[in-house]
Amino acid sequence: MAKLAFLGLGVMGGPMAGHLQAAGHEVTVYNRTAARAKDWVSRHGGQMAETPREAAEGAEFVMACVGNDDDLRQVCTGQDGAFAGMGQGAIFVDHTTVSAAVTRDLAQIAAEAGIGYIDAPISGGQAGAENGQLSVMCGGEQSDFDKAQPVIDSYAKICRLMGPVGSGQMTKMCNQIAIAGLVQGLSESLAFAEKAGLDVEKVVEVISQGAAGSWQMVNRHKTMAAREFEHGFAVDWMRKDLGICLAAADEIGASLPVTALVDQFYKDVQKMGGSRWDTSSLIARLDR
Incomplete structure (x- = not known):
């Protein structure tokens, strides 16, 4: 001890x-x-x-x-x-x-x-x-x-x-880069299912067992479908993290086009009043 x-x-x-x-x-x-x-x-x-x-x-x-x-x-x-x-x-x-x-x-x-x-x-x-x-x-x-x-x-x-030293932070950047694109893809998938008149719960039950499955899908699809965002990791903090990722990418010469785009999508969520919403709130943009 x-x-x-x-x-x-x-x-x-x-x-x-x-x-x-x-x-x-x-x-x-x-x-x-x-x-x-x-x-x-x-x-x-x-x-x-x-x-x-x-x-x-x-x-x-x-x-x-x-x-x-x-x-x-x-x-x-x-x-x-x-x-x-x-x-x-x-x-x-x-x-x-x-x-x-x-x-x-x-x-x-x-x-x-x-x-x-x-x-x-x-x-x-x-x-x-x-x-x-x-x-x-x-x-x-x-x-x-x-x-x-x-x-x-x-x-x-x-x-x-x-x-x-520094390798932990660079690895965390990899984590946030992966999450950003994933949540946007999940948001579009669920919004598409809704527009198509499909049962979102059944859709997730099937596709989560295949190559599309992810932690975000399993743990966030219900609250995303219900447009409930008062939990989890806040959009303000995600934008802070993505800013760190994009600055590091410029420094090392890496290309992050999807991350840069999703960062702007989160900026849209902030303008909608969602600064403290969970990062899964990207789906809210698609309701406009």
Whole structure:
């Protein structure tokens, strides 16, 4: 069992930290909104801290799951940042989806302080976090990964080292690129079935057993058909992620025409008032 800190208790971070506490680790949490940290402690036990630095003091591992590049820099650096409280040999594990550039910058700062750094973005959504069934894709040194993996396994279905620092974030980009085109294709398929007068449930029952089957189809077709989007991964966050993907594609010379198109479709959903809708809300565009 380890002494841990967890920074960020949103819909993903809160359940993940809960799994760590349930596994018997000694967990101290920090959240920008202190009331959420107090609520987490009342439900799970453990302790809360007023700053990332306080949470990280004496911790063997510090996990973070915050919003974006700026949020991550804020909890890592500065007088009250986690790095200031971490000792040499401690390992920082970042579960936020951020740019590979900020990952490499922070990893360099950490290395200069004798701190290990693993970028470990996650996939599986809120349900995956709550059920401890996340896919975790990591970048970093093998020795740091070997130490951190048993801790990460508390909420992971699969956890793999993909390469050096930044490789986890690049792998997460592959994940988001694949999802973007898939959800658009599923949206068009379901909308087409509706226009054709077919029974959508029967259509999905048949085609999900063949080459068209996917997690999105199995888990989202009912809510998509009902136009229910108040759950899951928000459109605003997906656009943030796709922006990271498109910027990285420009940097490495990759072509992402479908991803760029779907990003604009999500922009349409935002204009429809769907900023906080689930990413499956792409089907709503097709009703216009």
